[in-house]
Amino acid sequence: MLIGNLGKDPDMQFLEGNIGVAKFSLATTETFKDRSGKLISQTEWHTVVLWRGLAELAQKYLHRGSLVYIEGRLKTRSWEDKEGNKKFATEIVGDNLIMLDKRGDGTHPGHGIEGGDNPALPEELPTDENGEERLPF
Numbered sequence: 001m002l003i004g005n006l007g008k009d010p011d012m013q014f015l016e017g018n019i020g021v022a023k024f025s026l027a028t029t030e031t032f033k034d035r036s037g038k039l040i041s042q043t044e045w046h047t048v049v050l051w052r053g054l055a056e057l058a059q060k061y062l063h064r065g066s067l068v069y070i071e072g073r074l075k076t077r078s079w080e081d082k083e084g085n086k087k088f089a090t091e092i093v094g095d096n097l098i099m100l101d102k103r104g105d106g107t108h109p110g111h112g113i114e115g116g117d118n119p120a121l122p123e124e125l126p127t128d129e130n131g132e133e134r135l136p137f
Contacts, residue, residue: 002046002092003100004028006066010050012059022055024048024062026070026092047091048072054097061099071096 007025014020029043048070050058062068072094081087 002026002028002070004046004068004070006062006064006068007045008064010055010058010062012055020052020055020059022050022058023091024058026068047089048094049075049091050094050097054094058097067100069096069098069100070094 004026007027010022010024012020012022026046026048027043029041031039031041034040070092072092074090075093076088076090078086078088
């Protein structure tokens, strides 16, 4: 499970049989205090791959900077480069997607997509005592 922002627009391709696959980078940031009390933020970049209906929805509604919740599984693949060196890549194969962008930014937030379905979430996310949205998990 990851929550983060897209680093670029989804790259959509269609494989044989018109099967859609979308790939994009996702930045997740962890913020914590070090021993001296200084606030530290660390950003990790992940490659997310979505298939079929999820891929098409990502292409239609997601863009660079979109805030999303992704559920999926890790998949490591390998190949040989032009010089014959073995290369590896670990990617997140997304099974569920929830768009978390706020209303008014040109996307359709508040829609969860699970395996291509589109069940709606509540109109607004719950908020804490400061009025900040908090996720229900």
